[in-house]
Amino acid sequence: MKHLLSTGDLTRDEAVLILDTAGQMAATQAREIKKLPTLRGRTVVNLFFEDSTRTRISFETAAKRLSADVINFSAKGSSVSKGESLKDTALTLQAMGADAVVIRHQASGAPHTLATSGWTHGAVVNAGDGTHQHPTQALLDAYTLRRHLVGAGGAQDPSGRDLDGLHVAIVGDVLHSRVARSNVQLLHTLGAHVTLVAPPTLVPVGVEAWPCDVSYRLDDVIDTKPDAVMMLRVQRERMSSAGGGFFPSPLEYTRGYGLDARRLAALPDHAIVMHPGPMNRGLEISADAADSPRAVIVEQVANGVAVRMAVLYLLLAGGQTPVAPQPNPNRSAE
Amino acid sequence: MTTYLLRDVSPLGGERTDVLLADGLIAAIGAGLEAPQDAVVVEGAGLVLLPGLVDLHTHLREPGREDAETIASGTRAAAAGGFTAVHAMANTTPTQDTAGVVEQVWHLGRRAGWVDVFPVGAVTVGLAGERLAELGAMADSEARVRVFSDDGKCVHDPVVMRRALEYVKAFDGVVAQHAQEPRLTEGSQMHEGVVSAELGLAGWPAVAEEAVIARDVLLAEHVGSRLHVCHLSTAGSVEIVRWAKSRGIDVTAEVTPHHLVLTDELARGYDPIYKVNPPLRTQADVDAVREGLADGTIDIVATDHAPHPREDKDCEWAAAAFGMTGLETALSVVQETMVDTGRMTWADVARVLSTAPARIGRVDDRHGRPVAVGEPANLTLVDPAARRVVRPEAQATKSVNSPFRGRELPGAVVATFLRGRATVLDGVPCDDDVAATR
Numbered sequence: 001m002k003h004l005l006s007t008g009d010l011t012r013d014e015a016v017l018i019l020d021t022a023g024q025m026a027a028t029q030a031r032e033i034k035k036l037p038t039l040r041g042r043t044v045v046n047l048f049f050e051d052s053t054r055t056r057i058s059f060e061t062a063a064k065r066l067s068a069d070v071i072n073f074s075a076k077g078s079s080v081s082k083g084e085s086l087k088d089t090a091l092t093l094q095a096m097g098a099d100a101v102v103i104r105h106q107a108s109g110a111p112h113t114l115a116t117s118g119w120t121h122g123a124v125v126n127a128g129d130g131t132h133q134h135p136t137q138a139l140l141d142a143y144t145l146r147r148h149l150v151g152a153g154g155a156q157d158p159s160g161r162d163l164d165g166l167h168v169a170i171v172g173d174v175l176h177s178r179v180a181r182s183n184v185q186l187l188h189t190l191g192a193h194v195t196l197v198a199p200p201t202l203v204p205v206g207v208e209a210w211p212c213d214v215s216y217r218l219d220d221v222i223d224t225k226p227d228a229v230m231m232l233r234v235q236r237e238r239m240s241s242a243g244g245g246f247f248p249s250p251l252e253y254t255r256g257y258g259l260d261a262r263r264l265a266a267l268p269d270h271a272i273v274m275h276p277g278p279m280n281r282g283l284e285i286s287a288d289a290a291d292s293p294r295a296v297i298v299e300q301v302a303n304g305v306a307v308r309m310a311v312l313y314l315l316l317a318g319g320q321t322p323v324a325p326q327p328n329p330n331r332s333a334e
Numbered sequence: 335m336t337t338y339l340l341r342d343v344s345p346l347g348g349e350r351t352d353v354l355l356a357d358g359l360i361a362a363i364g365a366g367l368e369a370p371q372d373a374v375v376v377e378g379a380g381l382v383l384l385p386g387l388v389d390l391h392t393h394l395r396e397p398g399r400e401d402a403e404t405i406a407s408g409t410r411a412a413a414a415g416g417f418t419a420v421h422a423m424a425n426t427t428p429t430q431d432t433a434g435v436v437e438q439v440w441h442l443g444r445r446a447g448w449v450d451v452f453p454v455g456a457v458t459v460g461l462a463g464e465r466l467a468e469l470g471a472m473a474d475s476e477a478r479v480r481v482f483s484d485d486g487k488c489v490h491d492p493v494v495m496r497r498a499l500e501y502v503k504a505f506d507g508v509v510a511q512h513a514q515e516p517r518l519t520e521g522s523q524m525h526e527g528v529v530s531a532e533l534g535l536a537g538w539p540a541v542a543e544e545a546v547i548a549r550d551v552l553l554a555e556h557v558g559s560r561l562h563v564c565h566l567s568t569a570g571s572v573e574i575v576r577w578a579k580s581r582g583i584d585v586t587a588e589v590t591p592h593h594l595v596l597t598d599e600l601a602r603g604y605d606p607i608y609k610v611n612p613p614l615r616t617q618a619d620v621d622a623v624r625e626g627l628a629d630g631t632i633d634i635v636a637t638d639h640a641p642h643p644r645e646d647k648d649c650e651w652a653a654a655a656f657g658m659t660g661l662e663t664a665l666s667v668v669q670e671t672m673v674d675t676g677r678m679t680w681a682d683v684a685r686v687l688s689t690a691p692a693r694i695g696r697v698d699d700r701h702g703r704p705v706a707v708g709e710p711a712n713l714t715l716v717d718p719a720a721r722r723v724v725r726p727e728a729q730a731t732k733s734v735n736s737p738f739r740g741r742e743l744p745g746a747v748v749a750t751f752l753r754g755r756a757t758v759l760d761g762v763p764c765d766d767d768v769a770a771t772r
């Protein structure tokens with residue numbers, strides 16, 4: 001694995017390796033001293049063309065916990081309208097010696113372009129590109145699903161196992177969602193069954209080729225007792241005619257597709273509620289659902305750091321050095 | 335003026351004969367012609383002689399974007415591709431929407447001397463789609479404009495389109511429509527379907543083209559005008575045009591070389607060299623346009639040669655410009671997809687790349703003529719047995735955005751003659767000879 005561009009590029013074994021490595025990383029994070037020396041002397045650039053404080057600080061935390069040097073490069077606005085091109089930005093970072101570039105970009109495929117253009121020699125990690133992919137989000141979702149739903153509901157170590165037989169409903173704006181695209185491919189690779197739930201206007205033409213089912217009715221899907229429901233963020237502006245007029249009103253959306261108290265109660269006891277954040281409380285998810293014991297939304301954030309540590313470790317250290325050397329009693333910790 | 339004797343050539347792929355070019359005309363045809371003194375003899379065994387190719391859809395970029403192409407470089411590329419006439423699209427800066435600008439383009443084309451340049455006039459002022467440009471002034475200008483198009487943009491307002499269709503009847507003009515419903519294609523990046531769904535690129539649905547074509551053929555029927563459909567790209571569009579022709583509607587249609595061979599699968603690598611408008615479609619669409627071209631539903635092949643400077647393609651997909659070059663690969667692509675597959679003869683190639691486009695553009699008094707004694711010597715000599723690997727840097731066009739880079743294509747232009755003068759000989763542009771005509 002040289003880059004992480006799309007979950008569609010991952011085999012089952014590669015995906016399980018990332019999840020297992022994330023598990024080891026998470027174990028080190030329970031220690032008092034959380035920092036590992038693994039990537040000391042390596043430089044990770046967070047290249048963000050689009051605002052995303054949560055994703056950026058998650059990657060920044062992950063890289064710092066591995067002792068990498070971190071450069072945050074925020075280049076808001078499109079490369080064309082705001083001056084410097086993606087190419088020149090990449091060449092600049094290459095000249096500064098970036099070992100890995102974590103890129104968030106509003107244009108689908110920009111990480112792919114960066115990885116294949118020869119503009120940078122470092123590993124490229126896609127931190128979200130347009131409406132295409134957000135692979136570390138899907139990996140942290142898979143990690144969270146596995147922790148809760150595989151191995152007797154978290155009682156046993158799920159290492160080495162995939163998500164075989166789980167049923168996951170992904171609900172909301174599939175059309176514009178890189179989270180949905182990434183999860184459909186990854187969860188399918190890991191053996192789970194995915195059902196996408198959305199109003200027909202928010203399902204892409206061409207979805208029939210995806211390895212999942214599609215439903216227009218959330219209540220019908222909840223009746224099938226899914227093991228997890230993942231609620232996607234829906235932007236309110238999508239209802240205006242300027243925003244595309246995808247649905248008539250927020251209220252109608254919430255009635256049809258919101259996870260309210262009634263639907264929450266209809267879920268099987270073991271089911272978990274997920275959301276990639278940031279949430280629109282009252283639109284796609286009610287406070288009842290967001291704050292319920294079965295919501296794992298905050299845990300997803302914590303798992304994001306472990307998963308991103310695993311990805312940076314596997315890409316930059318190639319899995320060659322141990323994840324977490326036992327603390328040497330003769331050496332003081334950093 | 336040099337006299338040329340083309341020995342043992344096959345006019346339209348037929349029986350071998352000799353063809354003598356003198357004083358700008360085809361002076362004699364017949365086996366065993368004697369070479370006059372001073373005549374240059376071109377050995378043509380195995381070569382096919384075609385009427386000079388006519389492109390109804392070329393972007394020469396001048397005035398305005400001389401960094402991408404100039405009239406001189408674009409017409410030199412056209413000659414290298416076997417063309418003797420090109421129609422220069424109106425989306426220049428300033429727009430070709432006045433008699434002054436079309437005459438400037440016409441004069442620059444004459445001065446360059448590589449091919450006849452026929453400027454296309456804009457339908458609406460500034461291609462804005464709001465009010466008609468002075469179509470009559472452009473028609474009456476020295477450029478004698480007969481083809482009008484807002485290409486790059488669609489004349490989407492049905493009333494404006496109706497008026498344009500009606501108005502150009504006064505001077506036997508034609509409206510060449512870039513069929514793209516703008517609301518259905520806001521922000522669109524590629525064909526809407528399985529590939530766009532996976533890549534997360536905003537879709538350009540087939541219906542956005544087909545709906546406009548359907549409306550326009552009905553408008554043309556209603557007002558009794560002729561309509562030309564630019565770069566038709568979908569199976570549905572072929573069916574609509576076929577239906578319209580069966581009703582007797584006066585419609586013609588074109589397909590580009592790239593839509594005859596490339597599909598949306600090429601977008602998977604996010605290489606914007608494959609970003610074009612209308613977008614590359616599916617294999618089913620490719621099959622349908624080939625069939626439509628073979629059965630005459632589609633009248634012509636036109637290049638939509640769209641050069642762009644390197645930086646406009648050396649970037650992320652969404653930031654890149656739409657378009658690809660085509661003048662120097664068009665004939666080879668037609669040979670590969672239509673001739674070598676047995677769908678068309680060389681006579682059919684002469685029809686779709688010369689006779690029919692000349693007739694649609696109303697330049698058929700000079701171009702797209704039969705290979706016969708007394709006709710103007712606008713001719714192209716092709717070696718169908720040649721194979722070549724496309725190297726954009728080696729092409730005559732100023733830009734390198736060819737989607738066929740590295741691809742081996744059949745066929746090569748050996749010679750091009752414009753009114754009896756060689757513009758290309760031995761596959762090489764005749765820079766000195768053409769300069770001498772200026």
